[in-house]
Amino acid sequence: MNDKHKQIRTVNVTRYVTPLREGGSLPAITEADDDFLYVLKFRGAGQGVKALIAELIGGEIARALGLKVPEIVFARLDESYGRTEPDEEIQDLLKASIGLNLANHYLSGSITFDPTTTVVEPGPASIIVWLDSLLTNVDRTARNTNMLMWYRELWLIDHGASLYFHHTWDNWKAFATRPFEQIKDHVLLPQASEIEQADITGKSILTASKLKSIISLIPDVWLSNEAQGTPEEQREVYYQFLNTRLAASEVFIKAALHARQAII
Known part of the structure; x- marks a missing residue:
């Protein structure tokens, strides 16, 4: 693995602990050779490496914005891994996921964020709403908040449903300005009274060089679809999509403000 991946650690998965069946793509708690537990996202799952790319980009952008995100690591699955797994569905998933996957540090003892019992302040609520508008993340609703409370702090998880333009790819320029x-439907929209300030803050942090450094983390092996160009050409599309979206942020800001006005 070359130098551009040095910001993300690589671990080798040593033990499959338990599936997390509430996730549509059957993520699992696993142990790695550093003796830590991780929530592993499999490349062999339904959305394949696209979900892993969205998870990587979304999580690292959230971290750059100062939000709490569990450490993201590349997780390598060996060919011998999972041979003793009795569940046929899981064994098929493991076989399809040999090689480089993605994992988040497992926050042991965390609980799912409950909007009825925990109030998020306007500042962080607004930056999270802004982030999810930028990333086109459809998966932060009251039904599935994809946020955890851990030691009384709010942590963001699971950005795999973001950047859904890349499932069609050809039409990314139109997607970028929508x-x-x-x-x-965002769970924090009622609290997000500072969206315009979040836009100023977010754009000051997500400079061109910051975006490029995050996008450069995508491994070549996840960009092997030659029909979509070389790995560098594909990374350039991700960069151009996000850069275009930032430049046209008034479009998604207006939509968020209008949606919020309708519910408060």
């Missing part, structure tokens, strides 16, 4: 209508 409002994000699904923001109306």
Whole structure:
């Protein structure tokens, strides 16, 4: 693995602990050779490496914005891994996921964020709403908040449903300048009274060099679809998509403000 991956550690998965069946792609708690537990996202799952790319980019952008995200690591699965797994569905998933996967540090003892019992302040609520509008993340709703409380602090997880333009790829320029209508379902929208300030803050942090450094983390092996160009050409599309979206942020800001006005 070359130098551009040095910001993300690579671990070798040593033990499959338990599946997390609430996730549509059957993520699992696993142990690695550093003796830590991780929530592993498998490349052999339904959305394949696209979900891993979205998870990597979304999580690292969130971290750059100062939000709490569990450490992201590359997780290598060996060919011998999972041979003793009795569940046929899981064994098939493991076989399809040999090689480089993605994992998040497991926050042992964390609990799912409950909007009825925990109030998020306007500042962080607004930056999270802004982030999910930028990333077109459809998966931060009251039904599935994808946030955890750990030691009384709010942590963001699971950005795999972000950047859904890359499932069609050809139309990314049109996607980049669209409002994000699904923001109306965002669990933190009622608290997000500082979205315009979040836009100023977010754009000051997500400079061109910052975006490029995050996107450079995507491993070549996840960008092997030659029909979509070389790995460098594909990284350039991710960069151009996000850069274009930032430049046209008034479009998704307006949609968020309008959606919030309708519910408060």
